[in-house]
Amino acid sequence: MENRKVYLNHHTNLLELEEHMYPLVDVDTPNVFRNLFHYDEIPKIAFNDRIVPHHMPDEIWITDTTFRDGQQSRAPYTSEQIVTIYDYLHRLGGPKGKIRQSEFFLYSKKDRDAVYKCLEKGYEFPEVTSWIRANKKDFELVKEIGLKETGILVSCSDYHIFYKLKMKRSEAMKHYLSIVRECLETGIRPRCHLEDITRSDIYGFVIPFCVELMKLMNEYQIPIKIRVCDTMGYGVNYPGAVIPRSIPGIIYGLMVHAGVPSELIEFHGHNDFYKAVNNSTTSWLYGACGVNCSMFGIGERTGNTPLEAMVFEYAQLRGTLDGMDTRVITELAEYYEKELGYHIPPATPFVGKNFNVTRAGIHADGLLKNEEIYNVFDTAKFLDRPPLVSVSNTSGIAGIAHWINTYYKLKGDAQVTKESPLVVELKKWVDVQYDEGRVTVLTDHELVDKINEISETMKIDF
Known part of the structure; x- marks a missing residue:
C-alpha cells in the first residue's frame, strides 16, 4: 500500500490511488464463462453491483465501417458507389469532422481504386483508414498507399484463442504484440480490433495485453488505438452487471487499469440482442471517445450500430449537432434505395418511409x-x-x-x-x-x- 502512487485525475479533479498491476493469467483450458454462455441456453446477464463512474470525454466522435464490416453482408459496392457514399459522409460529418474516420478494405484493385479516389478528394474528415490481414506485406501496402492508420484483428476471447487459433493466451499475446510491432516499424498507427471482447477474460487477458500495447506505444511514440469489439452483441449497459458483458466495466478497466486514454478507445457494437445503439452511447458516457458505425446498421448478421442513430444520440447528449448536416441522412437513404436497390424497412427510425x-x-x-x-x-x-x-x-x-x-x-x-x-x-x-x-x-x-x-x-x- 505504501508504494502505490497517489495522483490527481484531471478529469475528475480527485486524488486517486494507483491500481495494482494485472499480469497475464495463462490457463491450460479455456475460460468460456459457461455460467453465462451455456450454448444450449439463452445467455445470462448476471450482476455483482460493482458500479463504475460516468467519465464522458471532453470530445466524442463517430467513426465509420460502412465499407468494411458494412460491406461483409451485402453485394460489394462499386468504386463509384464508395466514392459517392464517402462524399455524403463528409457532408454529414460537417466542418468539425464529427465523423472522424472511415475504414476500407485493400484486398482487391476495386477496393484500392476507391481508396485512391477518396484520398484525391483531399478531405480532412473522414480520414481514410484501412483494415488488413496482419502481415508485413499488407502493412507495406498501407504505407505505399499513404494511409496513416490500419485496423488489425486481435481476437481476445478464449473461444478464439483456444478454438480458432489453437494457442494458449501467452502464445496469442506474443503473436499479437509481434504483429503490432511490425506495424509500428512501418510508421503506421495500429488500431487493434479486440474481437469478441464481451466473452473474454478482461483481467486475465485483455487488460494485461492492453498494458503491453501501451508500453509499445510509449516505445515507438505512435498512438495505438483499442477497438472494443462486441462481436456477438453480448454487451449490456446495465449498472452493476458483471464483466465480460458489462460495457461500463470494460471501458473503465481499459482506462483505469490498462492506462488507455479515452481518445484511443473506440466501441464497435453488433445488434444481435437489440443493444448496439445503447451500448454505443454507454461507451461514450463511460469514457470512449469513438463509436464505430455503419450506415443504416448494415453489417454482419443483425448488423452494426446505425451511424444515423449515433448522430442523433450525439445531439441529445451534447445539446448540439456541432455542424453535422442531418439532411444528408435522407439523401443517403434515397441513394441507397434508388441507386443501390437496398430496401430500408419502413419502420426504421429516421430513414424508414413510415417513421414519422x-x-x-x-x-x-x-x-x-x-x-x-x-x-x-x-x-x-x-x-x-x-x-x-x-x-x-x-x-x-x-x-x-x-x-x-x-x-x-x-x-x-x-x-x-x-x-x-x-x-x-x-x-x-x-x-x-x-x-x-x-x-x-x-x-x-x-x-x-x-x-x-x-x-x-x-x-x-x-
Missing part, C-alpha cells in the same frame, strides 16, 4: 392541429421530411390535401388546397373504398397510383 407517418385517426387529428403532439422533432428541418398523415376514412379532405403537400414536398403556390380538383376527386375515391368495407389505411403506393390516374384523366399538370 401517423396512422391512428385520433393521432392524425392531433398532428394536423399541431405537429409537435405526435412528431419527435422538426423532421422537416432536420431531415427534409415533414410528418405525414396516412389517408383513411377519418382523414377528411383537409387530411388528404395535407398528405399530398407533404408527400410531394409542395411549397407555396404549388400546394394543393381542399378546393383543388385533384383533392376533391381523390376524396371521392377514398370514400368509395371505405363505403365498400375497407378497414385498413391506404398505402402510399395506392394513393400515388390513383393521383397519377386522376391527373392524366383530368389533364392536371402534377
Whole structure:
C-alpha cells in the first residue's frame, strides 16, 4: 500500500490511488464463462453491483465501417458507389469532422481504386483508414498507399484463442504484440480490433495485453488505438452487471487499469440482442471517445450500430449537432434505395418511409392541429421530411390535401388546397373504398397510383 502512487485525475479533479498491476493469467483450458454462455441456453446477464463512474470525454466522435464490416453482408459496392457514399459522409460529418474516420478494405484493385479516389478528394474528415490481414506485406501496402492508420484483428476471447487459433493466451499475446510491432516499424498507427471482447477474460487477458500495447506505444511514440469489439452483441449497459458483458466495466478497466486514454478507445457494437445503439452511447458516457458505425446498421448478421442513430444520440447528449448536416441522412437513404436497390424497412427510425407517418385517426387529428403532439422533432428541418398523415376514412379532405403537400414536398403556390380538383376527386375515391368495407389505411403506393390516374384523366399538370 505504501508504494502505490497517489495522483490527481484531471478529469475528475480527485486524488486517486494507483491500481495494482494485472499480469497475464495463462490457463491450460479455456475460460468460456459457461455460467453465462451455456450454448444450449439463452445467455445470462448476471450482476455483482460493482458500479463504475460516468467519465464522458471532453470530445466524442463517430467513426465509420460502412465499407468494411458494412460491406461483409451485402453485394460489394462499386468504386463509384464508395466514392459517392464517402462524399455524403463528409457532408454529414460537417466542418468539425464529427465523423472522424472511415475504414476500407485493400484486398482487391476495386477496393484500392476507391481508396485512391477518396484520398484525391483531399478531405480532412473522414480520414481514410484501412483494415488488413496482419502481415508485413499488407502493412507495406498501407504505407505505399499513404494511409496513416490500419485496423488489425486481435481476437481476445478464449473461444478464439483456444478454438480458432489453437494457442494458449501467452502464445496469442506474443503473436499479437509481434504483429503490432511490425506495424509500428512501418510508421503506421495500429488500431487493434479486440474481437469478441464481451466473452473474454478482461483481467486475465485483455487488460494485461492492453498494458503491453501501451508500453509499445510509449516505445515507438505512435498512438495505438483499442477497438472494443462486441462481436456477438453480448454487451449490456446495465449498472452493476458483471464483466465480460458489462460495457461500463470494460471501458473503465481499459482506462483505469490498462492506462488507455479515452481518445484511443473506440466501441464497435453488433445488434444481435437489440443493444448496439445503447451500448454505443454507454461507451461514450463511460469514457470512449469513438463509436464505430455503419450506415443504416448494415453489417454482419443483425448488423452494426446505425451511424444515423449515433448522430442523433450525439445531439441529445451534447445539446448540439456541432455542424453535422442531418439532411444528408435522407439523401443517403434515397441513394441507397434508388441507386443501390437496398430496401430500408419502413419502420426504421429516421430513414424508414413510415417513421414519422401517423396512422391512428385520433393521432392524425392531433398532428394536423399541431405537429409537435405526435412528431419527435422538426423532421422537416432536420431531415427534409415533414410528418405525414396516412389517408383513411377519418382523414377528411383537409387530411388528404395535407398528405399530398407533404408527400410531394409542395411549397407555396404549388400546394394543393381542399378546393383543388385533384383533392376533391381523390376524396371521392377514398370514400368509395371505405363505403365498400375497407378497414385498413391506404398505402402510399395506392394513393400515388390513383393521383397519377386522376391527373392524366383530368389533364392536371402534377
